[in-house]
Amino acid sequence: MAATPHRNAPAVDGLVGGLLAVVAEQLGRPLPARLEQAFRRVHRHRFLPARIWLRDGTGGYELVDRAAEPARWMTAAYSDEPLVTQFTDGLPSSSASMPSMVARMLLLAGLGERPPGREIASPRVLELGAGTGFNAGLLCALLGDRQVTTVDLDPLLAARAGENLKAAGYAPRVVVGDAADGWPPGGPYDVVLATFSVDHVPPAWLTQARPGGRIVTPWTSQWCRYGTLSLTADEQGRAEGRFHAFASFMQMTRPRTAGVGPASVPASSASGEGAAEGSSTTLSPWAVAGGDLDAEFHIGLVVPGASFAWDTSGEHTHTRLEVADTTTGSWATVDYDGRTSAAFTVAQAGTRQRLWDEIAAAYRRWEQLGRPGIDRYGLSVAGRSAMVWVDSPATAVATR
Structure with missing residues (x-):
């Protein structure tokens, strides 16, 4: 169930204001007015369970229980920190993302502000990974409930997200399904926004993005889990865009597959x-x-x-x-x-x-190549094929 304020917890308005100040510092500028308003309307603590986990600084996690430590729990809820909300087999399997990361991704998607002359009358957004429902709540506050579809593979997470959203006064379409497949019935979308990292762009996202629409997703590889990709779709079902130097998110979960991570080398294996x-x-x-x-x-x-x-x-x-x-x-x-x-x-x-x-x-x-930073890399995607480039597609460095 969605969390409610505790009588001994700090005042929400002050916590939100403090969080927005930290987010502005991280971004190097204040949030656009309409995005700031969304953060003030959609209270993060209402989307969190009673038990959350913070990183403990040593590679582990520390439990914060609302019943036992209400003030600390509320302070954590409005910190610019990722909060683990679920463990599966001893590993984090769902989390509430850092608010500054959420804001950056909404800005990349073009949802934080509308430049004059470029407004979309009714932008339609597909969110992939419902999580706690907080991000979908922000989208509803920005665009309206009917414009937002959020998909999650985990039926329990989807149900909780739906409950949290309803309690907060929002009613987007909440779907249980494989995020790699998108959600064709609601398409085409002006924005496809993932809340988990991928190492390739699923073809379904390309076909469900409206020409000129944006696809924004955190990125990962087996070697480096970092970066965010922002693509613009074209009329031929292709997309092209750049990487940005922020974000580290959990990897996309697929049906009946285990997460793959760094593996120890079999130095004493059968091969010897x-x-x-x-x-x-x-x-x-x-x-x-x-x-x-x-x-x-x-x-x-x-x-x-x-x-x-x-x-x-x-x-x-x-x-x-x-x-x-x-x-x-x-x-x-x-x-x-x-x-x-x-x-x-x-x-x-x-x-x-x-x-x-x-x-x-x-x-x-x-x-x-001159030791390029992440922001100089780009990706051109067509179907299941992709080309990685530096500065422009003329300088290809890999095909995938």
């Missing part, structure tokens, strides 16, 4: 170290997996399927970068002996030959 090809590299493993988001974003785009994990246990060497392609079973390791950073020992094996060499080549290409 003896089956691996040994070599050395002068490229530091930290250059490609040490936190440089621009480099990691590039590698994620041009070496699809590759993921990494660090082994600092000392079992094999001082520090090991483990690289894997879980679809083929291919893997590589890059070892630092704790003494010299002039060269690193490499082992690689599997049907995807020389996985580390692919990554090293991708990094060199990134350097040749």
